[in-house]
Amino acid sequence: MCLAIPMRVTEVHGEQNDPLSFPHAVVEEEGLRKEVRLDIVDRWPRPGDYVIVHAGFAIHTLDPAAAETNLNLMREMAEHVIGSDI
Amino acid sequence: MSLAAISEGFRDRRLAAALTERIRENKAGPLRIMEVCGTHTMAIFRHGIRSLLPAEIELISGPGCPVCVTATGDIDLMIALAAKPGVTLATFGDLLRVPGSEGKSLAMARAAGARVEVVYSPADALDMARNTDGLVVFPAIGFETTIPVIAATVLEARSKNVRNFMLLVSHKVVPPALEVLLSDPELAIDGLLCPGHVSAIIGEQAYQPLVAQFHMPCVIAGFEPLDILSAVYMLTRQAGRGQARVENCYGRVVSKEGNPRAREIIYRVFKPCNAWWRGLGEIPGSGLELQEEFRDFDARTRFELPAVFVPEPQGCRCGEILTARIKPPQCPLFNTRCTPTHPVGPCMVSSEGTCAAYSKYGDL
Numbered sequence: 318m319c320l321a322i323p324m325r326v327t328e329v330h331g332e333q334n335d336p337l338s339f340p341h342a343v344v345e346e347e348g349l350r351k352e353v354r355l356d357i358v359d360r361w362p363r364p365g366d367y368v369i370v371h372a373g374f375a376i377h378t379l380d381p382a383a384a385e386t387n388l389n390l391m392r393e394m395a396e397h398v399i400g401s402d403i
Numbered sequence: 404m405s406l407a408a409i410s411e412g413f414r415d416r417r418l419a420a421a422l423t424e425r426i427r428e429n430k431a432g433p434l435r436i437m438e439v440c441g442t443h444t445m446a447i448f449r450h451g452i453r454s455l456l457p458a459e460i461e462l463i464s465g466p467g468c469p470v471c472v473t474a475t476g477d478i479d480l481m482i483a484l485a486a487k488p489g490v491t492l493a494t495f496g497d498l499l500r501v502p503g504s505e506g507k508s509l510a511m512a513r514a515a516g517a518r519v520e521v522v523y524s525p526a527d528a529l530d531m532a533r534n535t536d537g538l539v540v541f542p543a544i545g546f547e548t549t550i551p552v553i554a555a556t557v558l559e560a561r562s563k564n565v566r567n568f569m570l571l572v573s574h575k576v577v578p579p580a581l582e583v584l585l586s587d588p589e590l591a592i593d594g595l596l597c598p599g600h601v602s603a604i605i606g607e608q609a610y611q612p613l614v615a616q617f618h619m620p621c622v623i624a625g626f627e628p629l630d631i632l633s634a635v636y637m638l639t640r641q642a643g644r645g646q647a648r649v650e651n652c653y654g655r656v657v658s659k660e661g662n663p664r665a666r667e668i669i670y671r672v673f674k675p676c677n678a679w680w681r682g683l684g685e686i687p688g689s690g691l692e693l694q695e696e697f698r699d700f701d702a703r704t705r706f707e708l709p710a711v712f713v714p715e716p717q718g719c720r721c722g723e724i725l726t727a728r729i730k731p732p733q734c735p736l737f738n739t740r741c742t743p744t745h746p747v748g749p750c751m752v753s754s755e756g757t758c759a760a761y762s763k764y765g766d767l
């Protein structure tokens with residue numbers, strides 16, 4: 318039930334600061350187009366961004382730089398073993 | 404690097420093997436780590452994480468499946484509401500087969516003629532209400548990830564003046580339940596693998612009080628193999644050093660402050676109350692109820708539904724499963740009278756339930 322999955326934004330509609338505009342985005346996931354609501358998203362997405370979607374609402378807009386930092390953190394943790402087997 | 408390429412990175416086998424090696428080297432001694440979230444339980448099985456870890460690291464499952472902790476009495480109320488003339492119960496699909504008392508479920512009620520519809524989002528339930536004259540009731544279950552979604556739907560219902568849409572509110576918030584579990588010396592938990600998408604809303608900061616009160620290592624994790632392995636590594640590292648702090652292995656989704664906008668919407672619509680958790684009992688301040696100004700949307704008020712305590716299904720040991728006192732194979736009904744096709748308790752019904760995970764994957 319708590320599944321929340323990343324989807325790519327193709328269009329954004331409505332106003333960030335006007336909840337009564339019921340802001341929403343069109344997202345694509347494996348060729349499927351869907352609408353997701355932006356009422357509670359933490360950062361306003363732009364086309365091309367990925368959002369984490371739960372029960373029809375985006376809850377978070379992913380930042381590629383943060384994702385890369387996240388992966389690098391894990392690389393660093395794993396590093397010295399990897400270093401020794403190269 | 405593209406986000407797609409980065410996402411692939413979190414499944415990198417070579418890095419996973421290296422992290423496993425680091426965990427072994429750490430020799431932190433026997434550790435009991437509770438994965439709080441049901442989605443973690445499933446991910447741990449799916450990726451075979453247990454088989455990668457040294458024997459002295461035990462992963463135990465916590466109460467983080469919202470379907471599993473929904474009180475039997477609330478399931479009975481849903482079934483009773485669905486049977487009322489003019490009422491449609493629009494629900495997340497996971498609730499359909501959960502047995503209430505006397506083994507009855509919403510699926511059975513539907514087969515007997517009650518109007519029960521499955522929706523993917525509460526917004527779909529609201530749409531349903533706008534297109535019908537009858538009353539549509541949505542059972543509002545779920546933790547901090549789901550609660551703002553439902554709160555936003557209530558705000559929409561009010562602004563569009565939809566009067567035939569209501570909630571049966573059974574929401575639960577996670578930190579008070581963790582406090583109860585950590586206060587229990589019998590459980591001897593050494594570290595918490597904290598939920599990824601609940602934390603996206605409540606933020607790293609939400610675990611600080613647990614660290615302070617219980618000296619408990621808390622690490623927030625995502626759901627890919629590297630996410631979980633690096634979080635376990637961080638937990639063993641903290642344990643080895645005698646530290647306790649909040650660390651975040653899911654920085655691409657979770658920040659220190661979480662999602663304040665979502666929290667603001669939650670508390671505009673709801674306010675804290677006590678809640679009854681299956682397995683854990685009543686926990687002060689762990690539930691949410693509608694604020695006075697939204698009472699029109701409350702099915703409990705409208706139908707004057709009493710809060711009744713209903714005992715758990717006979718023989719079902721979900722209470723002990725949800726508090727990590729036993730593992731599913733220790734329940735005498737496990738895989739005999741209780742199977743995924745004929746579940747006795749909620750831990751077997753929900754796809755995130757611990758019994759369902761053990762039944763699907765075996766005791767890996």
Ligand code: SF4
Binds near residue numbers: 718724735
């Ligand atoms: S195996 Fe079935 S009866 Fe036993 S605890 Fe799990 S859900 Fe309950």
